[in-house]
Amino acid sequence: MKKKLFFSGLIAMFVLSAIGHYAHWDNTVQFVVSALAIIFVAGFLGKATESVAHYAGQRLGGFLNATFGNAAELIIAIFLIKEQQFNMVKASLTGAIIGNLLLVLGLSILLGGLKYKEQRFNKRLADHxxxxxxxxxxxxxxxxxxxASEKFTIEKDRFLSLAVAGILIVAYILWLVFSMITHKDILTDEVMNADHGEEPAWSKGKSVLYLLLATVMVAFVSEWLVHTLGAFSAKFGLSELFIGAFVIAIVGNAAEHSAAVILAMKNKIGAAVEIAIGSSLQIALFVAPMLILISAMFGHTMDIIFRPIELTAIGVSVFIAKSVSQDGQTNWYEGVLLIMVYVVLGIAFYLV
Incomplete structure (x- = not known):
């Protein structure tokens, strides 16, 4: 029954979003409908990824969930880059990082901790x-x-951005080799790999098909959503920074929200941490650098220079997330602390 209601809502919101876009409805209505559609599509993406993870294993499954969960942010960002809205792209990347580290991880730890007094995961993985x-x-x-301090020319700025982007991508690829191949055995989490007797939602072939279908749906709805952002932010007096860092990030993180929280409540906190922290790492070390390279292909290179408040938000999020996760065990109060930091940052960004 729940599945039927979900799929009915998914189809209805996707169709409404398409009609709203092509029929040129009011921008605010389009924004709301597209945002709801993204949440449904991201939920579908999360369910498909979780089903694929059953066949691939939770370690690889967590990586797949982070990757496909970031598809919404990546696709939205590409459309924003095409329109040269670089500030909003950086704000959305900032929001994706802090959203995963504080909101997704915080909710997972809180709700998982309310059900289980203490949850443990691989400490070595936490250290890395x-x-x-x-x-x-x-x-x-x-x-x-x-x-900022040396007042680089545009050419030097562009070269530094491309060089750092390339280095970060190499670092991320080598991390995948290290964690998934050469040191896979010491980073394995037995609880994370346990299936607790659960059955996958769909067969292997259907899971992969739905994963691809959900990704395509995300691409369409993301483009429709991007076209409404300018008018929506202007109408309500919201800054690009707040729209990018919180509105887009929360909508785009829907897949990670649902999957990570569900896994944590099944006492698979290792998989939830892998999704939340792994997704943030992927944004910072792969998605952001890739967007720099993609923007160069479009002929307008976006630099990798984030504003001080964005760097502060990311730094604070990394510090508290590291403090909470470094011992390899969690409880509900640590989840509350992460969410509180997220709320503080949200208020600060709103007032900018």
């Missing part, structure tokens, strides 16, 4: 994730400081 999070901050912080 913490180190990578710090590297991602360094990769974003250094260019901003050097360009």
């Amino acid at each position: 994730n913490s180190t990578l999070m710090i590297i991602s901050v360094i990769g974003l912080f250094v260019p901003a400081v050097f360009v």
Whole structure:
């Protein structure tokens, strides 16, 4: 019954979003309908990924969920880049990072902790994730400081952005080799890999098909949503920073929200952490650098220089997430702390 209602809502919202876009409805109505459609489509994406994860294993499944869960943010960002809305792209990347580290991880730890007094996951994996999070901050912080203090020319700025982007992508690829191939055995989480006797939602072939279908649907709805952003933000007096960092990020993170929280409530906190922190690492070390390269292909290179408030938000999020996850165990109160930091940042961004 629940599945039928979900799929009915998914189809209805997708169709309404398409009609609203092509019939040129009021921009505010289009924005609301498209945002709801993205949430449904992202939920569909999360369910398909979770089903694929049953066949691929939870470690690889967490990576797949983070990857396809980030599809919404990546596709939205590409359309924004085509329109040269670079500030909103950077704001959405900032929002995706802090949203995963604070909101997604916080909700997972809180709701999982209310059901289980204490949840544990692989401490070595937590240590490596913490180190990578710090590297991602360094990769974003250094260019901003050097360009601002040394007053780089546009050519130097562009070269530094492309160079750092390439280095971060290589670092991320090598991390995948390290964690999934050469040191896979020591980073395995037995609880994370346990299926607790659960059956996948669909067969292997249908799961892969639905995963591809959901990704295509995300691409369409993302484009429709992007076309409404300018008019929506102007009508309600919202800054590009707030729209990008919180509105787009929350909508785009719907897949991670649903999948990570569900897994945490099944006592699979390792998989939930893998989705939340893994998704943030992927945004910082792969998606953001890839967008730099993609923008260069469009002929207008976006630099990797984030604003001080964006860097502050990312740095604060990494610090608290590292503090909470580094011991390899969680409880509900730690989840509350993460969510509180997210609320504080949300209020600050809203007032900008």
